[in-house]
Structure formats: C-alpha cells, structure tokens
Amino acid sequence: MKVGIVGAGMVGSAAGYALALRGGASEIVLIDHNEKLAIAQAEDIAHAVPFAHACVVGAGGYEELEGAGVVILAAGVAQKPGESRLSLLSRNAEVFSEVIAQVRRNAPDAILLIASNPVDIMTEVALRASGLPRERVIGSGTILDTARFRSLLGTHLGIAPQSVHAYVLGEHGDSEVLAWSAARAGSEPIARFAVQVGAPITGEIRERIDAGVRRAAYRIIEGKGATWYGIGAGLARIVQAIRDDQRTVLSVSIVTPEVEGVQDVALSLPRIVGRAGILTTLMPELAEGEAAALRASAELLKETGAGLR
Ligand SMILES: NC(=O)C1=CN([C@@H]2O[C@H](COP(=O)(O)OP(=O)(O)OC[C@H]3O[C@@H](n4cnc5c(N)ncnc54)[C@H](O)[C@@H]3O)[C@@H](O)[C@H]2O)C=CC1
Ligand SMILES: CC(=O)C(=O)O
Numbered sequence: 001m002k003v004g005i006v007g008a009g010m011v012g013s014a015a016g017y018a019l020a021l022r023g024g025a026s027e028i029v030l031i032d033h034n035e036k037l038a039i040a041q042a043e044d045i046a047h048a049v050p051f052a053h054a055c056v057v058g059a060g061g062y063e064e065l066e067g068a069g070v071v072i073l074a075a076g077v078a079q080k081p082g083e084s085r086l087s088l089l090s091r092n093a094e095v096f097s098e099v100i101a102q103v104r105r106n107a108p109d110a111i112l113l114i115a116s117n118p119v120d121i122m123t124e125v126a127l128r129a130s131g132l133p134r135e136r137v138i139g140s141g142t143i144l145d146t147a148r149f150r151s152l153l154g155t156h157l158g159i160a161p162q163s164v165h166a167y168v169l170g171e172h173g174d175s176e177v178l179a180w181s182a183a184r185a186g187s188e189p190i191a192r193f194a195v196q197v198g199a200p201i202t203g204e205i206r207e208r209i210d211a212g213v214r215r216a217a218y219r220i221i222e223g224k225g226a227t228w229y230g231i232g233a234g235l236a237r238i239v240q241a242i243r244d245d246q247r248t249v250l251s252v253s254i255v256t257p258e259v260e261g262v263q264d265v266a267l268s269l270p271r272i273v274g275r276a277g278i279l280t281t282l283m284p285e286l287a288e289g290e291a292a293a294l295r296a297s298a299e300l301l302k303e304t305g306a307g308l309r
Helices: 010-022 035-046 086-106 119-130 143-157 190-196 203-214 216-224 229-243 288-306
Strands: 002-006 027-031 056-059 070-073 111-114 137-139 248-259 262-274 277-281
Touching: 002 010, 002 086, 010 027, 010 035, 010 229, 027 035, 035 056, 070 086, 070 229, 086 119, 111 119, 111 229, 119 137, 119 248, 119 262, 119 288, 137 262, 137 277, 143 190, 143 203, 143 229, 143 248, 203 216, 229 248, 229 262, 248 277, 248 288, 262 288
Parallel strands: 002 027, 002 070, 027 056, 070 111, 111 137
Antiparallel strands: 137 248, 248 262, 262 277
C-alpha cells in the first residue's frame, strides 16, 4: 500500500522510518512545504530499506499522493518547552485548511491519519474540511499515551508491556484518563496480578505512573525539544492495522456521536481498526471517578473545538 506523509519533520520522518522498518508500506511519499527537507528525509529513510523490507521511498508534490491508501498528516507547529498541545490549535487549523484540500484532490480514496496537535481537535477539523465519513478520519489520539501506560506498568510489574492490556482514554493531552479499573496483565485484573508478583500498586505508585504518562511529552520536550520515536511507531502500527485489515483494538480518536453525555466529540476510546478505518468503538466499563474524568475531558475538547466553528 502506498502511504503519503504530509509534514516531513520529526514526527512525519519517524513515521516513515518506522513504516520502512516494519514493512508497513510498499511506497512512502513525503511532502513538506520545505521541499529540501522532504527530499533529504526520503533519501535518508531510503538508505534504511536495504536493512529492512522492500519499499520505494520518495518525496514530491501533492500530485505524488495519487493512489495512496493512507495519508498521515504531521504538518504544522509543535510545542515549545512548557507549551500545551491546545495552544497550537489556531496555527495548525490554518495549516490544515490548505493541506486537506490538496490531499483530498490528489488522493480521494485515502484514509486520513492525523498526528498534528492538538490531535483530537485537528481530527475534527480534518473531518469537516474533508467531507469524509467519520470512520475514515482517524487521529492517533492516545495510542502513544496507552503505550506509555503499558510500558510503565510493565516495568513496575517486571513483565513485557505486550502482556499489559490497559488504555488511556479521552484527550491526547492534559485531561486524559488512565483507565486503571479496566487494566489487565495476562488475564488478571492489574491489582491482583501486582500482588501476586510482589509489586503491589500503592497510591504512590499510581501517582508516579499517572505523572509518568501525563507529563511524558513535557519531560521529553524539555530534554530534546520534541517527541518522535513513540508516535512514529504508533502511526506505523495504525497504518499496518488498516493495510492488513487486522481488526486490531487500538486507542485512537475519531469524532464520536456520544461519550458520557457529550455529543459529536473527537477523543480516544478503544476501537477496532481495519481496512475500512474504524470498524467498531468499544466503551470500557469504568469506575465512577474515571467516567466523570472522561466526561470532563470530552467537555473540554468540545468547548475548545467550538471556538473554531
Ligand atoms: N499525536 C501525537 O501523539 C504527537 C503529535 N505531535 C505533533 O505533530 C506535529 C509535528 O511535530 P514535529 O514533526 O515535531 O514538528 P516539525 O516542526 O519537526 O515538523 C513539522 C513540519 O510541518 C511542515 N509544515 C508546516 N506547515 C506546512 C504546510 N502548510 N504544508 C506542508 N508542510 C508544512 C514544516 O515545514 C515541518 O517540516 C506537531 O503538531 C506536534 O505537536 C508530536 C508528537 C506526538
Ligand atoms: C508531543 C506529544 O503530543 C506527545 O509526545 O505526547
């Protein structure tokens, strides 16, 4: 499958690199208004292909998107140290007003995969600008936060993160909700598993893991200016679920008819991802406090998005 990537900065190039290493695309096209950057990133990624899977990597104009099955949108500005994701909204909405029209003209059948922040509201912006059905405009949402949650839980429990089944819901941002009550390790509820391996989840551990997930972007941006490896791998994972019709359950964002009483809001829930995009949305059973936090997250996103309507 041909995959287009608009925005060849840190996130777009990391997604291209991860796709090349995973064998997630037969062709990758990078587009950026900085053409020299797109060409250089494509050339660099192409040099990894002989160590990975067959894939043609190139750069070009929007016309090169013809035939793409998925187009990743990673164009726009990123957070500076201390800045929140929501503060990027007006600048990136302006970028999308230009980019989406070009993508739709040249790749009318492509699923749009949104990475630019604030990713939930950018997903709503992309849905409105594209006129596509909601299941074909997918935000990476909390795929990255969920990976961070599984990784920290796995480290605490001394097991592989692949054996931890836990989701972060709601906004990809400060109001996100770690669904502790639905978390499992193996097939055991997480608290029971933790006791059995001698690593109980105390209030202090919970707070440390919550901050480790919720504040990860701020910490990494403080240290190296941006985040890219985690999200690059997450975007490649979503593309593969679509390309191979895997029907994988991933926490991603689409405009959702109703969440905790809030209508038509883009946020993350566990969703089944396959060739047609989002096939089904799952509503996990949540503890009372988690459901209230999810409602607050949905309300925040709804209000913030309303400023653009
Ligand atoms: N969804 C997630 O989990 C994550 C999202 N992000 C977001 O991804 C976005 C990109 O971040 P980075 O790659 O670090 O930024 P970057 O600054 O390295 O790359 C952005 C690229 O977009 C290009 N661009 C800007 N306007 C454009 C336009 N109109 N048309 C074509 N290209 C255009 C720029 O030339 C630049 O190369 C940011 O909004 C960032 O906040 C970053 C990390 C994780
Ligand atoms: C920057 C960002 O959204 C993240 O790393 O979570």
